[in-house]
Amino acid sequence: MQIPLRSNTTTQGRRMAGARSLWRANGMKEEHFGKPLIAVVNSFTQFVPGHAHLHNIGQHIKGLIEKQGYFAAEFNTIAIDDGIAMGHDGMLYSLPSRDVIADSVEYMCNAHKVDAIVCISNCDKITPGMLMAAMRLNIPAVFVSGGPMEAGEVDDRHLDLVDAMVMAADSNISDEYLAKVEENACPTCGSCSGMFTANSMNCLAEAIGLALPGNGTIVATHANRKRLFEEAVEKIIAATQTYYYEGNDKVLPRSIATRDAFLNAMKLDIAMGGSTNTVLHLLAIAHEAGVDFTMSDIDRLSRQTPNLCKVAPNSHYHIQDVNRAGGILSIMGEMERGGLLETNVNRIDGKTLAEAISEYDIKRETVTEDAFRRFKSAPGGGRNLVMGSQESTFKVLDDDREKGCIRSIEHAYNKDGGLAVLFGNIAEKGCIVKTAGVDSSIFQFKGKARVFNSQEDAVNGILGDAVQKGDVIVIRYEGPKGGPGMQEMLYPTSYLKSMQLDKYCALITDGRFSGGTSGLSIGHVSPEAAGGGAIGLIRDNDDIEIDITRRSINLLISEEELAERRKAEDAKGKDAWQAGERERNVSKALKAYASFVSSADLGAVRLID
Numbered sequence: 098m099q100i101p102l103r104s105n106t107t108t109q110g111r112r113m114a115g116a117r118s119l120w121r122a123n124g125m126k127e128e129h130f131g132k133p134l135i136a137v138v139n140s141f142t143q144f145v146p147g148h149a150h151l152h153n154i155g156q157h158i159k160g161l162i163e164k165q166g167y168f169a170a171e172f173n174t175i176a177i178d179d180g181i182a183m184g185h186d187g188m189l190y191s192l193p194s195r196d197v198i199a200d201s202v203e204y205m206c207n208a209h210k211v212d213a214i215v216c217i218s219n220c221d222k223i224t225p226g227m228l229m230a231a232m233r234l235n236i237p238a239v240f241v242s243g244g245p246m247e248a249g250e251v252d253d254r255h256l257d258l259v260d261a262m263v264m265a266a267d268s269n270i271s272d273e274y275l276a277k278v279e280e281n282a283c284p285t286c287g288s289c290s291g292m293f294t295a296n297s298m299n300c301l302a303e304a305i306g307l308a309l310p311g312n313g314t315i316v317a318t319h320a321n322r323k324r325l326f327e328e329a330v331e332k333i334i335a336a337t338q339t340y341y342y343e344g345n346d347k348v349l350p351r352s353i354a355t356r357d358a359f360l361n362a363m364k365l366d367i368a369m370g371g372s373t374n375t376v377l378h379l380l381a382i383a384h385e386a387g388v389d390f391t392m393s394d395i396d397r398l399s400r401q402t403p404n405l406c407k408v409a410p411n412s413h414y415h416i417q418d419v420n421r422a423g424g425i426l427s428i429m430g431e432m433e434r435g436g437l438l439e440t441n442v443n444r445i446d447g448k449t450l451a452e453a454i455s456e457y458d459i460k461r462e463t464v465t466e467d468a469f470r471r472f473k474s475a476p477g478g479g480r481n482l483v484m485g486s487q488e489s490t491f492k493v494l495d496d497d498r499e500k501g502c503i504r505s506i507e508h509a510y511n512k513d514g515g516l517a518v519l520f521g522n523i524a525e526k527g528c529i530v531k532t533a534g535v536d537s538s539i540f541q542f543k544g545k546a547r548v549f550n551s552q553e554d555a556v557n558g559i560l561g562d563a564v565q566k567g568d569v570i571v572i573r574y575e576g577p578k579g580g581p582g583m584q585e586m587l588y589p590t591s592y593l594k595s596m597q598l599d600k601y602c603a604l605i606t607d608g609r610f611s612g613g614t615s616g617l618s619i620g621h622v623s624p625e626a627a628g629g630g631a632i633g634l635i636r637d638n639d640d641i642e643i644d645i646t647r648r649s650i651n652l653l654i655s656e657e658e659l660a661e662r663r664k665a666e667d668a669k670g671k672d673a674w675q676a677g678e679r680e681r682n683v684s685k686a687l688k689a690y691a692s693f694v695s696s697a698d699l700g701a702v703r704l705i706d
């Protein structure tokens with residue numbers, strides 16, 4: 098059964114003469130009318146190294162689609178560089194930009210009646226924003242990211258921007274050495290080279306099945322990255338044809354991103370030690386897809402899924418090393434061997450996950466030559482800002498599942514996952530910790546609260562010696578509503594490292610973290626302080642007890658005392674549950690966001706009836 102094209106609305110019938118004449122002015126030819134209209138959804142910007150190399154690729158894709166006889170038109174979304182926006186009020190805009198991106202894709206595609214989309218994403222909020230839009234639109238969609246940056250190199254050691262941030266506040270590092278690190282930490286175009294948020298999300302797009310093998314791990318500079326874009330064109334043409342001309346709805350985003358696909362993606366995230374932001378984003382994408390997927394699923398999965406991979410900031414490996422070890426489908430191959438995945442799920446290339454694993458897990462006999470081509474894609478070295486401009490290859494792949502970058506279940510770093518959801522009287526709706534980044538010696542931690550009502554105060558406290566070994570740093574009124582915008586606390590966690598306090602302190606916040614954060618850093622505390630959460634009732638010198646093994650986090654005061662404090666806070670009327678004095682300019686745009694946004698345990702989606 099044929100499905101009518103959405104674009105027929107503006108290209109068919111006598112009454113659409115005006116719209117057709119505008120389409121002609123856009124370059125549409127007679128033969129394009131009545132055929133699918135494909136949008137190239139780009140996110141090129143010269144503000145973000147993860148996107149600066151995407152200028153020409155959109156037009157390259159348009160050209161390839163038009164060779165197949167369909168009209169394609171490109172538009173752009175915004176993209177914020179979290180690393181540049183980090184640590185000042187620019188970061189208030191980062192998470193809200195996810196929803197701006199989702200809305201802008203919806204606006205463009207519905208206003209112009211687009212039939213299918215190729216999404217060119219990369220950095221932190223762009224992939225989730227576009228995925229949210231794809232779920233809303235539910236038209237054929239394929240995702241290709243700009244690809245990871247090559248790791249920096251200084252004195253034979255691989256490093257990245259987080260090393261530069263940590264060293265910048267470490268008085269043991271000389272100015273000369275820091276300058277060398279700064280110069281070399283970010284050598285190429287692409288998303289920052291560790292298991293940070295951008296790369297985590299692009300790996301998850303691959304796990305869900307909306308992106309092709311290698312999407313998460315082939316470096317931006319490699320020719321095989323450019324090929325991924327070209328293959329994406331083949332896949333979107335095939336998906337568009339089978340959906341509209343044969344009525345095959347298996348290729349639609351909501352048929353691919355099913356509950357099983359979300360569970361698989363979350364398990365992959367736990368196994369690979371992904372950024373904690375993935376929790377927020379998967380919840381939000383599932384919400385848009387109408388899929389029942391909640392914090393309690395994440396809690397359950399985190400107890401069943403081993404941690405098979407540790408990448409920077411949790412080890413010396415970078416994403417290029419995950420590629421050399423066989424990429425995401427090889428991690429999923431290890432998980433499948435342990436019966437951890439539901440592999441009978443569809444992918445955008447028409448394969449099931451079972452088929453994809455059999456072709457791309459480098460440890461299978463059935464692995465294809467095409468898999469080796471992708472996973473041999475190596476960094477080229479040196480400064481290189483051009484997409485697909487080098488063809489270096491790894492001479493040998495890393496198939497050591499005992500000590501290599503990807504471990505088998507038998508040799509897991511931790512049988513109990515790389516991520517945990519904790520509950521307790523200060524996080525009744527849960528909070529998140531990336532256990533892959535926590536030294537197991539502090540899985541149980543008890544300390545005195547050092548309370549800050551803003552990230553800025555916390556940074557000053559950490560660098561100004563207000564924080565001592567054994568403290569639990571509390572940073573609150575930084576949640577989705579309270580910030581607003583739920584800033585990433587990368588500077589506080591990096592400065593704890595600079596001050597050599599990271600192994601002796603815990604940090605809890607209703608804000609969130611960068612993928613570059615490690616240590617006993619517990620975020621997304623829900624409900625947030627601005628929403629009446631008990632994190633707002635903590636006082637300096639209160640005892641706080643954290644037990645990762647038991648998944649608990651508690652303020653050690655009696656229920657009566659907690660109730661008293663709540664009563665006193667509520668009695669402040671309109672001043673209740675506010676950060677109090679702090680210098681922060683919150684624009685009207687951000688206030689509008691704050692008035693709709695939900696708590697982190699719901700993915701910080703905007704609640705609109």
Ligand SMILES: CC(C)(O)[C@@H](O)C(=O)O
Nearest residue numbers: 179180293294611612613
């Ligand atoms: C700047 C970073 C490291 O990319 C951060 O934004 C993240 O979330 O991982």
Ligand SMILES: [Mg+2]
Nearest residue numbers: 179221294611
């Ligand atoms: Mg980020």
